[in-house]
Amino acid sequence: MFSNFDFDVIARSLPYLFYDGMTFTLTLTVLATAGGIVFGTLLALMRLSGFTLLALPAAAYVNLMRSVPLVLMIFWFYFLVPYIGQWMTGAERPIQVGSFMSSLVTFTLFEAAYFCEIMRAGIQSISRGQVAAAQALGMSYPQTMGYIVLPQAFRNMLSVLLTQTIILFQDTSLVYVLSITDFLGAASKIAQRDGRLVEMYLFAAVVYFVISLAASQGVRVLGRCTAIIR
């Protein structure tokens, strides 16, 4: 049944697929993960702070982000961010942010909500006795968090955080709504141009599968290596 297929199209388009497409996909994944973890950890600290003024907005943010479809978020932000930029800087025209910045902002804000919940669980997994011990040594709140609680929470949650990153890696393909050339976008463009839809989409699926599977195996190994000795 594959006799009519032209798998040569894949070989011909490899540089474009990986150099243009995959680079974008991986850059977006890495940067959005880094930003999401930082912002998500701050949100988690706010939710756990015990101050309603901090906890409530953080909880509202997380619940809002988790209730809206990602595609819609990408779409909205692409049109909204220029106007928010205009409003914030007081410029005369909407700020041109470009599709990469727009999608990076979207994914960072969206993932922060998920990373917040992961970090919240991680922080709550650290016993109160650890906090008491740090406080008894005279450590301030930032020191207690920075040296004692967060490093342990982070290690306890490392495999969950990385699994979320793998999901993010797959989700970045949704930027197709902005006609961005990510890996799937690149494959899609070749497919349309050469009329080789089945070959290209099959190849794209295999690549996503292989990378995700390899990454999740890597996460399992890493989880065993970084576990805290108890």
Added chain:
Amino acid sequence: MKLAGPAVIAIREVSKWYGPFQVLNRCSTDVAKGEVVVVCGPSGSGKSTLIKCVNGLESFSEGTITVDGVLVGDAKTDLPKLRARIGMVFQHFELFPHLTVMRNLVLAQIKVLGRSPEQAHEKGMALLDRVGLHEHAHKFPGELSGGQQQRVAIARALAMDPIAMLFDEPTSALDPEMIKEVLDVMVALARDGMTMIVVTHEMGFARQVARRVVFMDKGEIVEDAPTAEFFGSPRSERAQVFLSKILQN
């Protein structure tokens, strides 16, 4: 009762409620410099809560506690700064499991007291020597036995050069064969003149080093007497019942 010297820790009429439940009821006592005071009593009597009030790990509703003249409950008090001067040892050790023994000993010295890493390391090594764990400096807490972990925890508290030490049931989570190694360290510490409040059921330790025994029940200090007097002729019926139970085994 009369003190041997000026009070390092003064607890005055301290009360605490959890909702309608009163955990501490007008507790008052003093601890003089160099004095060792053992706090005992049935579980749930508020012993741990009381000593956690001393370094502000627990808040209290009424009364005052002063440590070296500084009011603990006062909003203006720099609590982290005060805590850095009071050592505390916990029932479950609470070493930081993601750091090596040496990092456990130097972290607060460097970050809280601002000592240089070399200074802190030297101090840490000296204290590990003192508790007999010199060769375990680069291990993680999880690789040590319970008794060894508690000795590291004592060394960690001592590294801050505290003016007083609080022990919250330091041997309760230990296997019987490890209790002695921890008590030996504490006895040596008491002999060196450290001011100590020790919550414990180890009556042998109390007899050996305590100058006074404070007996608590239902959030109240029922008896506060010199050690010999407490064991020889406890005045209250509750202390008599408690002693008869605990000394049976």
